[in-house]
Amino acid sequence: MMVVSALPGVRGKLTANAPLAALVWFKAGGTAQWLFEPADLDDLRGFLRDLDPAVPVMALGLGSNMIVRDGGVEGVVVRLGKAFAKVTAREGHVLECGGGASGILVSSTARDAGISGVEFLRSIPGTVGGFVRMNGGAYGSEVKDVLVDCDVVLRSDELVTLATADLGYTYRHSELPEGAIVVSARFQGRPGEPAAIQAEMDRIAASREASQPLRSKTGGSTFKNPDGHKAWELVDRAGCRGLTMGGAQVSEKHTNFLINTGDATSTEIEALGEEVRRRVKDSSGVTLEWEIQRVGRP
Secondary structure, three states, rough: OOOOOOOOOOOOEEEEEEEEHHHHOOOOOOOEEEEEEEEEEEEEHHHHHHHHOOEEEEEEEEOEEEEOOOEEEEEEEEEOOOHHHOOOEEEOEEEEEEEEHHHHHOOOOOOHEEEEOOOHHHOOOOEHHHHHHHHOOOEEEEEEHEEEEEEEEEEOOOOEEEEEHHHHOOEEEOOOOOOOOOEEEEEEEOOOHHHHHHHHHHHHHHHHHHHHOOEEEEEEEHHHHHHOOHHHHHHHHHHOOOOOOOOOOOOOOOOOEEOOOOOOOOHHHHHHHOOOOOOOHHHHHOOOOOOEEOOOOO
């Protein structure tokens, strides 16, 4: 781990050697050298302004689509709390969303305001900041389809507003700068009836429940869908359904999900993913790309 001699004073919570396993869905992995939970936007900006520029910074949302490696994460992990979790309906069917707000809060606020078009966010386990960074999507929609713009604090502490076109969106990827933290975003919806919006959210929730191992310690979709293919079908055809490595397993229910069956290490989970990639390459010639973000030191 790099040595951090002195850290700026904060009004929020700053924890040294903070365990991250409890904060990610896989319930595995090492510690953050420092975990910072800012009190508000000014607290975040002041901290970044005064922090040694050599110290890396990484944002953490709900930890749903992430492997934190067992060696832990160098530098500072920033986790946005309640101050960044508000969602407000604005004129013109626009939703003003804090970077720490969950997809469930965004979609339910939209429903109550009679705003449709963001129901798909109900099905993505994560926060607005993560959705914006990864161009989160499900059920035929992606963040780039509804994003107006977002407010981002750069590693330098500068607060900038980036339009959708500035983010260089592709499938599950953006060009958001390294160390940047999404603190808020605006989503454009359209008029809708709350009952119809709720019905669509219920349909999406039922579909997820039926097809995905939501009761398990998992990281969501493991691999991106390659052009012309579905990742789960390639994994299944390669004979990987139920494949295990230590405490890690390819889900029997949905083969594009890895699960922690009990006490898997992040090393085992990642190694299982690499073995799946190898087998898929051998059987189909297709190289699967990780969708799950893998961070930290082995």
